[in-house]
Amino acid sequence: MNDVKAWRDTVSIPTYEVYDPEKYPVFIEKRVYQASSGAVYPHPVIEKISDEPVDKEWQVIYIENDYIKLMVIPALGGRIQMAWDKIRERHFVYYNHVIKPALVGLTGPWISGGIEFNWPQHHRPSTYDATDSYIEENKDGSVTVWVSELERMFRTKGMAGFTLHPDKAYLEIKGQLYNRTVHPQTFLWWANPAVAVNDHYQSVFPPDVNAVFDHGKRDVSEFPIAKGEYYKVDYAPGSDISQYKNIPVPTSYMAITSKY
Template sequence: MKQFNINFQIIALLSIIVIGCDKMDVSISEETRSIKTYPFSDPNPIPMLVKDNRLYPYHSFDGYSHEGKSQEWKVLKLENPFIEVTVLPEVGGKVWGAIDKSNGEEFIYRNEVMKFRNIALRGPWTSGGIEFNFGVIGHTPSTATPVDYTTRTNSDGSVSVIVGSMDLPSRTHWRVEINLQKDRSSFETKALWYNPTAHTQPYYNWMTAAAFARDDLEVVFPGNQYLKHSGEVKSWPVDNKGRDLSFYDNNRFEGHKSYHVVGEQKDFFGGYYHDAEYGFGHWAPYEEMPGQKLWLWALSRQGGIWEDLLTDTDGQYIEFQAGRQFVQFSSSDHVNPIKKAGFEPHSSDSWSETWFPLKGTGGMDEASSLGAMGVKKEGDVIRVKVHSFKEKKGEVEVFSDGRKLLEEKVSFYPMVLKDFSVSVLGKKSYEVKVNELNLHYRSDRQSLRLKRPFSTDSEVLAGVP
């Protein structure tokens, strides 16, 4: 009987451990953290109507502190064995940052201080994380103030933070669910935005994410052109002076830069640090999120001033932004087909996006919601490096000239790199497929080019008064 009791206790203890480990696969928690904060003033009692009639009935905040002090903030943390995501419900509901636990790298830049400065529509704004912009224009009025939030454990075992608010000028309502599954090295944001009014409202949505600005950074924005805020089209990635603008270090000219990249039907964009061998990315169906924007502070003292103003020790950052429209349009004398869209009465929109880290791929040449890969041809050898976000069994296939050059069965695991090489003669085009991860790379980029014009025909232009 004693032996039975001992065995029973051991079995019970093991059961508790197993159940506990299963529950610990993914977790969500709420805590209060003391963060160095440079606060802003109470609101100006005069509504913003006198300065910007688009923003009534909001008030502005006009005073900013030069001295930081400790302040307590609510922090929501979502965590699984692969990544950690933090959210700030009292600062617009923004994602504060995200970390790849395999190497400790931040694939979403987290600013360790709350250094509010006069940048947003109402004034105060902090850099870093992922900012959710809905309404008239960015940076949205709620970006530095508390929003509604709730946390949830879902029936599929995943965990979620849901943040949201109402945009007062338009009376539209927005919600964003930040969702983390237990078996993925990526997280998802699911947006819902609706217009309950009987009037057409302004339609502006951009998800503004931040990453570290470093000299070894190559940004990956598939396309052959970029649009200025006015809709004017320019060459990408190589400009008219032969500079490859996709390399951060090649942007050491002129001032701050906005590149709304267009011209290729791809669902992903992001960046890769070649010296550090890691990167970051975003995926969403192109038909849902065609906007892919890169923002850079000037690589001179003009931008360095803002590094000093916005952070203490975290350094400069870039923004990789995903939008529902091609460009953050601002009208000018330039005539082109790009225009602002309106939010139809009694209508709603919803969409989802995936955010992920990269490691060891050498770049990002293809990505999906399940994985990413770097593909390079050096001489007669094709090198394929596949990074899965989820455990999967599949095949890596390489094709050229109607022949299958490689077919290899693979067991994929999150954050575990798979590396393949195959020889191919000459300069013939080739394709790489990993069907189970929805990855399909084509070396012939012309097949992916969009024929949509982003400039106005000269004959039409001649008739414009």
């Protein structure tokens, strides 16, 4: 039986720093964000990113067994920045070697790569904020790295736990949410992994998925064979949009319904 270990470390990563946030976020609540409200109060909104990178020291947590090695950055929403397959010697999640935000997040900065954990809505208002972190050694020999936060919009608490087991070649992810208020609260909780693609990449949905839509149902298509216009591309008389090579423009699609 192999051991699982987790430890804290410091790594230097080229980073494009963010500028000071907008002082009055209440005045931008009328904006539309992915077909829904852009209100984020009391979060500030950042509207500018540096054009030049600096070498920045980040506090990280590594967790590793004989098969997998992960790097978690608690200061960036508790995201998994790096996931390494030790047997095949490859990154099984896309590893971004720089921290370079784009202004596409609900409160501004959002970065690609790794696995982003999103709640209570959209691409997480606090996706660029720090989380608390804790390393838990379990009785069965597994180790869990917990990241958690008290979010500001609805006063709820969200946690994600990343567990590696001895002799297991997979990552187990647990989500725990707490409503700390006296009122019912709605939420989303979802993970957003990034992968490096090529002409052989295919998106696989459950077999009962026959239609997809983009953010906010602004566009709808049959799936996997698109026969009409989607994202301003005419796929008639029919094209398999599950195949990455058949999609000529950046495109989003989500399953509408599935029993799975």
